[in-house]
Amino acid sequence: MSPTPAPTPLPPASRPRRALATGCEMIARAAMDVGCRYFAGYPITPASQIFEVMTRELPERGGLASSAPDEISALAWCLGASIRGVPSMTATSGPGWALMVESVGYAVMTETPVVIAMVQRLGPSTGAATGGAQGDVGMVSQAVSGGYTIPVLAASTAQEAYEETLRAFEIAERLRTPVVLLADKEVASTTEVVEPDRLPAPPALLRPTFSGPGTYRPYAFGAPGEVPAFAPAGGPHKVTVTGSAHDFDGHLRKDDPEVLAVLRHLEQKIAGAEASLGRLDLDGAGADTLVLSFGVSSRASREAVAQARAEGRAVAMGNLRTLFPVPRTALVAALDGVRRVVVVEENMGGQYAQVLAPLLGDRQLVRVNGLGKLIAPAEIRHGIG
Amino acid sequence: MASAEILPLLRGELPYCKGCGHGQAARALSQALEATGLPTEQLCLVSDIGCVGLIDALLPTLHTVHTTHGRSTAFAQGLHMADAVLHGGRTKVIVVIGDGGATIGLLHLVAAAQANVDVTVVLHNNHLYGMTGGQGSGMTPADWITTTTRGGNPFPPLDMMGILRASGATHLGRYVATDPRLPEHLRAAIEHPGFACVEVLELCTAFGVKFNAMNARKLKDLAELTGQPLGELATPARPSFAEAWRQHAPAPAPPRPFQPIAPTGTAALDRPLRLVVAGTAGEGVQTAASLLAQAAVGQGLFATRKNDNLVTQGSGYSLSEVVLSPEVVHFTGIGVPDLVIATSQDGLKRTAKAVAAMGAGGLVIVDEGLDGLPGTAARVLRLPLRKLAGARSAALAGLALALKETGAFAPAHLLAQARTSLGEGGAAAVSAVEAWVGA
Incomplete structure (x- = not known):
């Protein structure tokens, strides 16, 4: 076998246009491109750059950006703006998310669209501001009292950060839900090559909206899982918004079957959309080993998979772009014929592996985890076996 | 209830205890809103938790946003800012909170005052937490007996109007709920184009009166005694949020394009x-x-x-x-x-x-x-x-x-x-x- 020729850069004439950008810059750019018109933030490493770009550029593009006195206010301001009908976003990290949780639940209950870029850093409490981690999977997925699913998306490159921000807004508006873009310090803060001509066109934001005739019923839906039509507070149709358990009209009720129907519906509209929300970028088919990862750890996983393949191992690579609702449909297809699943994530013990375990049947589950440092390709290669 | 005919905005029977100031304040707010002549579709009432938070169901023709405890001012501020900058400022936003919400959401009040958003906060101060059983609040007067200060409250009450004046509020007033001119005061606050807060002093008949032998007259005296006098407080005039935004917002510009890096040749590097x-x-x-x-x-x-x-x-x-x-x-x-x-x-x-x-x-x-x-x-x-x-x-x-x-x-x-x-x-x-x- 002849040795593999050394890689060489593409000659200038055949190179796509390339620029350098961080994940944060791509998140902010995507938000503005897709139609975010309100941003409120409070600085926090490693999410501050999103806040900086949005405050600098969103007003130029006809939107509004605010500096909030804390993260509680930041998300509450966003929800107020969204209740007025304006696509809204905030960005934070673990400590700020902790303050926002109350309003995340409010957004679920009131079916108010909002996008939260949650850029993970290391450790509990203040943790290590400039340390990378993927330890907040459980924190964001279990944040809402009652156990409600909020869509959680992930990105492993600056380019994906752009794409997933577009998708976060599209989902938030269409399903009237908070959506978390679960980024991490490495992807958010690292400057890398992006190819502007390979970015997807922003989708239309289609918040289902009431236009009459008849009386507006703010929380009325037909079939379970159907998203109720929105009307803005301040518009021509009288709006009743409430974070209390309510009926189709938004009235506080006790022991009313309609209230329970609403409470079930809030979960059904997300869980029922699993197949369309699920995104798993699968590379390789017919392999007996599948490496599953997301965010920064997908990057090292790709190298490990390439190395294993070069050594003759049949390995597939799955980069999870939707973490929640768990993309069952895509995973079940990807798991066909697979005997060994290697789940790679930079946290202790494997938070997402724990979520995946019930789907794996009798397949072998290998966890590759790390704390306080990037998981290296060699560690993953070892896990592949 | 007769109020439905006299006060077209206020609907249904008031759910409050007999003599509770919340009922008086609700009537006054309804009258004030009617007096503004604004169509209900341009009025948005933001409320939260406690007996006072039942207000949204009583003003059912307004837009109502019922939020989490203490956060109503923050939701209202976001709603107003979006309305003012992105929807031409057609909506008047009114917040109704109690003394509990005021302390939970203290920073929201301060921030709204600082930004001078056109939001009117009606702070129903009944000096304790009524709905949960008469516990002391941050605005309970010194020496008052509550279910959590059996030996008398050891601390003076927060001067919320003082705090908001220092935060930059541009319209502040403190009145007792029984004040016959309360509707006018509330109307003036609502029509004020910047941040306004009206503190309405009330008595919780279930707990405040029971433990402290209070009545309306004593409530007035108490206000004077605690150095938190009744009436409108002097505040400086300054631009509202909407005006300040117009002055400071950048000129419209097209989206900033990527800055692709022009090819300069091909590197010899053949490995990372x-x-x-x-x-x-x-x-x-x-x-x-x-x-x-x-x-x-x-x-x-x-x-x-x-x-x-x-x-x-x-x-x-x-x-x-x-x-x-x-x-x-x-x-x-x-x-x-x-x-x-x-x-x-x-x-x-x-x-x-x-x-x-x-x-x-x-x-x-x-x-x-x-x-x-x-x-x-x-x-x-x-x-x-x-x-x-x-x-x-x-x-x-x-x-x-x-x-x-x-x-x-x-x-x-x-x-x-x-x-x-x-x-x-x-x-x-x-x-x-x-x-x-x-x-």
């Missing part, structure tokens, strides 16, 4: 080069690394760059980790670097461990004046980086030399990038580096 450049904050280390990444992309390479520095930003070490590769860079970790450049003592200290671990294929470029270089198998070049290029361009000099030594691509491309990006201020240093590396 993982490098660390380290120095002292404020000495252009991260800028030099950024220029390197840009030049590399011009040469057809892929590049990743990560910065690190002390939390203080402007002191101590500053470094960048850069990976250059002819192929897409997936893993951005450096591990044992191929190349280390240290331009200052801070930078060398930070990279010493990596330098010690480097093998025979590695290259270390350090300023000649530095002490403490660890033993290493890597090739070491001790050079007058700082003397030659100045402290602020030492990293650039080190990188230019590294390009020459590794043959990754011609240093001229880095220096051309530096010349363009640094402008006149960096021209002399760039020329010095150019002459030195023979670019």
Whole structure:
């Protein structure tokens, strides 16, 4: 076998246009491109750059950006703006998310669209501001009292950060839900090559909206899982918004079957959309080993998979772009014929592996985890076996 | 209930205890809203938790937003700001909270006052938590008995109007719920174009009256005694949020395009080069690394760059980790670097461990004046980086030399990038580096 020729850069004439950008810059750019018109933030490493770009550029593009006195206010301001009908976003990290949780639940209950870029850093409490981690999977997925699913998306490159921000807004508006873009310090803060001509066109934001005739019923839906039509507070149709358990009209009720129907519906509209929300970028088919990862750890996983393949191992690579609702449909297809699943994530013990375990049947589950440092390709290669 | 005919906005039977100030305040608010003549579709009532939070169901023709405890002012502020800037400012936003919500959401009140948003807060102060059983609040008067201050409240009550005046509110007033002119006062607050707060003093008949032998007259006296007098408080006039935004918002501009990097040729580098450049904050280390990444992309390479520095930003070490590769860079970790450049003592200290671990294929470029270089198998070049290029361009000099030594691509491309990006201020240093590396 002849040795593999050394890689060489593409000659200038055949190179796509390339620029350098961080994940944060791509998140902010995507938000503005897709139609975010309100941003409120409070600085926090490693999410501050999103806040900086949005405050600098969103007003130029006809939107509004605010500096909030804390993260509680930041998300509450966003929800107020969204209740007025304006696509809204905030960005934070673990400590700020902790303050926002109350309003995340409010957004679920009131079916108010909002996008939260949650850029993970290391450790509990203040943790290590400039340390990378993927330890907040459980924190964001279990944040809402009652156990409600909020869509959680992930990105492993600056380019994906752009794409997933577009998708976060599209989902938030269409399903009237908070959506978390679960980024991490490495992807958010690292400057890398992006190819502007390979970015997807922003989708239309289609918040289902009431236009009459008849009386507006703010929380009325037909079939379970159907998203109720929105009307803005301040518009021509009288709006009743409430974070209390309510009926189709938004009235506080006790022991009313309609209230329970609403409470079930809030979960059904997300869980029922699993197949369309699920995104798993699968590379390789017919392999007996599948490496599953997301965010920064997908990057090292790709190298490990390439190395294993070069050594003759049949390995597939799955980069999870939707973490929640768990993309069952895509995973079940990807798991066909697979005997060994290697789940790679930079946290202790494997938070997402724990979520995946019930789907794996009798397949072998290998966890590759790390704390306080990037998981290296060699560690993953070892896990592949 | 008769009120439905007299007060078309207020509907249904009031759910409050007999004699509770909430009922009086609700009637006054309804009258005030009617007196403004604003159509209900332009009125938005934001409320939250407690007996006072039942108000949204009583004013069912308004837009109502019932929120979490204490947060109504924050939701109202977001709603108003979006309305004012993006929807022409057609909506009047009114917040109804109690003394409990005022302390939970104290910062929201302060922020709304500071921004002077056109939001009117009606603060129903019944001096304790009624709905949950008469516990003391932050606005309970000193010595009052509540279910949580059996021996009398040891603290004076918060002066919420004082706090809001100091925060920049532009319309403030304090009145008892029984004041026959309360509707006018509320109307004035609602019509005021900036932040307004009206504190309505009330008595909780279930707990406040029971434990403290209070009545309306005593309530008035108490206000005077505690140094929180009734009436409108003097506040300075200043621009509302909407006016201030109009004054400060940037001119409209098209989306900022990407700045693609023009191809300058094709690098010779045929495998990843993982490098660390380290120095002292404020000495252009991260800028030099950024220029390197840009030049590399011009040469057809892929590049990743990560910065690190002390939390203080402007002191101590500053470094960048850069990976250059002819192929897409997936893993951005450096591990044992191929190349280390240290331009200052801070930078060398930070990279010493990596330098010690480097093998025979590695290259270390350090300023000649530095002490403490660890033993290493890597090739070491001790050079007058700082003397030659100045402290602020030492990293650039080190990188230019590294390009020459590794043959990754011609240093001229880095220096051309530096010349363009640094402008006149960096021209002399760039020329010095150019002459030195023979670019």
